[in-house]
Amino acid sequence: MLSSKLEGRGPVLQLLDRALAQVCKAPAHHFKVTKPAHTAPSTSLLSSSQGFRARSLDLQQARACSFFATCHPGLEQAVAKELSETVPGTTVIQPGRAGVSFRGADISVGYNANLWLRSAIRVLLLLAEGPIDPNRPGGDELYLFFRQAVDWCARLPEGHTFKLRCRDAICDELRSRRGYKPSPPESGTIPDLPLYTTAYKDHVCLYADMSGDSLHRRGYRAAMHRASLNEAAAAGILSLAGWSFEAAQSGRCRLVDPMCGSGTLLIEAALIATNTPPGIFRQHWPFLRWPDFDLPAWRQALKATRERPVQWRGYVQGNDIYDSALWLAHRDIEAAGMQDYIQLSEGPCDCYRPNPVPTLVVTNPPWGARLTEHGYSERPNRSRSNSAGHNPQQESLAHVRESWHQLKSFFRDQCSGSSAFILSGNPEATKELNMRPSSRTSLSLGGIDCQVLEYKIRPSKAEMFRQQAEAMR
Numbered sequence: 133m134l135s136s137k138l139e140g141r142g143p144v145l146q147l148l149d150r151a152l153a154q155v156c157k158a159p160a161h162h163f164k165v166t167k168p169a170h171t172a173p174s175t176s177l178l179s180s181s182q183g184f185r186a187r188s189l190d191l192q193q194a195r196a197c198s199f200f201a202t203c204h205p206g207l208e209q210a211v212a213k214e215l216s217e218t219v220p221g222t223t224v225i226q227p228g229r230a231g232v233s234f235r236g237a238d239i240s241v242g243y244n245a246n247l248w249l250r251s252a253i254r255v256l257l258l259l260a261e262g263p264i265d266p267n268r269p270g271g272d273e274l275y276l277f278f279r280q281a282v283d284w285c286a287r288l289p290e291g292h293t294f295k296l297r298c299r300d301a302i303c304d305e306l307r308s309r310r311g312y313k314p315s316p317p318e319s320g321t322i323p324d325l326p327l328y329t330t331a332y333k334d335h336v337c338l339y340a341d342m343s344g345d346s347l348h349r350r351g352y353r354a355a356m357h358r359a360s361l362n363e364a365a366a367a368g369i370l371s372l373a374g375w376s377f378e379a380a381q382s383g384r385c386r387l388v389d390p391m392c393g394s395g396t397l398l399i400e401a402a403l404i405a406t407n408t409p410p411g412i413f414r415q416h417w418p419f420l421r422w423p424d425f426d427l428p429a430w431r432q433a434l435k436a437t438r439e440r441p442v443q444w445r446g447y448v449q450g451n452d453i454y455d456s457a458l459w460l461a462h463r464d465i466e467a468a469g470m471q472d473y474i475q476l477s478e479g480p481c482d483c484y485r486p487n488p489v490p491t492l493v494v495t496n497p498p499w500g501a502r503l504t505e506h507g508y509s510e511r512p513n514r515s516r517s518n519s520a521g522h523n524p525q526q527e528s529l530a531h532v533r534e535s536w537h538q539l540k541s542f543f544r545d546q547c548s549g550s551s552a553f554i555l556s557g558n559p560e561a562t563k564e565l566n567m568r569p570s571s572r573t574s575l576s577l578g579g580i581d582c583q584v585l586e587y588k589i590r591p592s593k594a595e596m597f598r599q600q601a602e603a604m605r
Contacts (some may be wrong), residue, residue, distance in 0.1 A: 198234075200233045201232045211231070212232045243426075246347070246411050247412065250367035258339055258342065262281065264335075266318055278302055288325055288563065293323040293324050295317055324421050327339065345416075347410070350363050352413045360393065360396055362396070366396045367498075370397065370401055373586075377404055377407050380405035390495055391453075392497070393457050394457050395450060395460070403468065405444045405473060407441050412458045428472055435473055447473045447474060453478070453479060478514070482506070493551070554585045554587070555584055567587050570587065
């Protein structure tokens with residue numbers, strides 16, 4: 133019956149309906165919601181450490197959950213804003229270093245965070261936290277913490293896998309109670325229970341990774357290109373630039389990416405403009421296999437995603453000089469269901485004529501680190517050669533300068549009175565603009581220190597005369 137409702141709907145609504153139909157048709161045992169009986173944890177090792185105090189969050193406890201959303205350093209405020217505006221039920225939102233901690237009344241807040249956060253990398257659920265004794269050997273204290281902080285027999289049913297660097301303590305605990313330890317996850321697969329731990333001074337936190345795979349892997353791309361701007365970073369940069377659902381729906385903000393590559397910024401901008409949850413494209417989540425998985429709460433979270441996306445009468449515009457990059461962009465745009473909201477053109481940046489004229493430019497021009505890592509050619513209509521006299525490094529440098537010079541021309545001719553936000557990891561490349569940024573935001577992407585530079589593009593003299601003439605009429 134649900135499949136018959138797909139007729140006449142837009143691509144995004146079809147994706148949402150299919151996801152909801154899949155979870156509604158699945159029986160409860162498919163998600164392993166049967167909760168195992170609790171067994172009292174062993175206290176033999178706890179008695180050997182007088183000062184050990186760990187606060188464990190019980191498996192059955194469905195109240196007052198604590199979470200931590202990781203992100204690229206520099207995007208913490210963007211994630212905090214998304215939590216407060218798009219994830220219902222979040223409280224005590226506290227930006228930190230490379231992430232944001234928050235709380236929720238129950239686990240459904242974590243489900244919604246995975247579905248709606250755009251700039252985050254992972255959503256972690258706090259399992260246990262506590263101090264370690266600085267007067268005892270650190271290895272012994274950590275071993276005791278991991279072994280006794282959680283009821284591992286309840287948290288890890290038979291046949292489930294987990295992953296943690298400090299796994300020996302957990303394996304020993306399970307072997308002492310079951311007679312054997314769990315098998316490691318197969319290479320290249322996500323374990324049933326991915327675990328993360330942090331230690332600051334004498335305080336340790338143990339988290340379960342609800343996301344499993346990085347949230348930037350939305351699910352609408354068949355493959356992630358090594359040098360592409362990842363989706364979470366793109367969404368965060370758009371947030372820094374002021375692009376939001378309200379700005380897009382108002383019609384006053386017209387966004388253009390004149391060097392769009394495979395279209396990551398454009399797709400993320402369209403998803404924001406239509407209020408489409410980025411997590412709806414993904415089919416697999418680790419928490420679906422957890423013993424305490426709350427199927428009704430997950431169904432409710434999916435139903436909410438069906439109600440919030442809206443139609444948008446506007447569109448974003450993009451351009452690139454590489455036809456192979458645009459081919460990838462067209463494929464990913466269609467997979468994301470955003471083909472009605474994105475217009476693409478092909479050609480040099482300085483010849484690009486967007487219509488209407490943009491009020492906001494957000495782009496990631498070449499700056500030297502990605503030129504030889506894409507799956508498409510470095511220069512248009514030219515085969516790569518290793519013949520004598522060819523210097524790829526000099527060619528790359530010349531290409532970077534040429535690209536930024538074209539961007540300068542595009543700003544001058546097409547962006548009078550606009551704001552521009554440019555990502556760059558090469559301070560030398562930005563000198564080609566001969567413009568002073570009005571603001572700088574530092575980011576760390578893939579181990580590279582980058583900056584998002586904001587430029588206020590002044591109207592040309594001709595444009596100023598035209599505006600004055602219109603004002604006098």
